[in-house]
Amino acid sequence: MVESATGLRESRRVETTRALKAAARRRTLEHGLAGFTVEEVCEDAGVSRRTFFNYFASKELAVVGIPLRDDADEVEAAFVEAGPTGLGTIIDALVELNLHRWEQLGLGAADASELLALIDREPKLLGVMLQQLDAAERGDIVLVERRERLVSGDLRAAAAVHVVGGLLRLTNEEVFATDADDFATIIRRRLAAVRELFA
Template sequence: MNESATLTRASQRKLATASRLTALCRQLTAERGLNGFTIEEVCSEVGVSRRTFFNYFPSKEDAVVGVDEAGETRRFIEEFRARGSRGWPAVIDDLVDFAIQATNAAGLGSAEHAEFVAILEREPRLLARVIGMGRVQELKLVKLVSEREGVPLDDPLARAAVDVATAVLRSTADRLSDPRVAADFGAALLDSLAALRAVTAPAAS
């Protein structure tokens, strides 16, 4: 067996283990909440050691999210910069697109979406972890936006673009448990953005 084949199999085993850990953590969080189970319980069920768990995820929250947040953020920054300045509406579009990419990377398909809604009802703070829109991340986004658009860090338009994207994300999160909302987070997010633009559009003369 050559070295590349060995590495591929090792990577596949690692991915499979991470997927099992995430699936169980999501199930238990939906049923009991984050404080309702222990890492030891997860490790025993999956058949790995506590040390192995922490080789994959630094916390239960990260295991539930199930995505390489740092890696996803790096990829977004590179892509965001590469898209270049195309006007302020495009900034908001790009930020929303990142949120959709992040939820997709976290494995939120149709079945997983229903489970994740139950998780968010118990632990709404997890959504901020998935989409990386905490307060610290917001400040980093303002800096990133101002750099791409060529404006000062304190430019109100850069702050406003991030605030709008954040408001849309939080509004969508609040609506996720409503059965009338679109069947997946990405579609619901785009619906929220379209609604915002509709109500803020200039009145027809």
């Protein structure tokens, strides 16, 4: 019974996230970011304003498709608690952490073309995306420091996060450009190439 309730709740969460994102994107393409309110997005999606802010921190993040995640703390806590495993395994652990995040976002090739159209309509969205990326990288550096019991500012933590960040950027480009392979396959192929460089 608990399992089915959890499945139903997760299904509802996914559907509400999708509906809010779609409504925010549609209104942005039609009217620009300044041309609509959060309340109008809520009306389109059939949810309350309070529900909107349980899912997204801002209208811009709804358009970009970056939700607030209830399970993010759990996933990140598990990442930290799995350590220390030594810096030799941290790249793999970071890739797995980001694979989980990617799966939760549920992005595909259609999202890429839609995001490009949205950025064309509202260039400030690119800045929003870059700010989110920067904040995520800073957060991941702290996670690596905590997992591996490193002092704050240890360059190895930042280096690991930036290596994985480079892999993520290249993987995103390939996924969105070709849609030939899935995200996990592409990033693991790129990770194998990095390993060969340092072997």
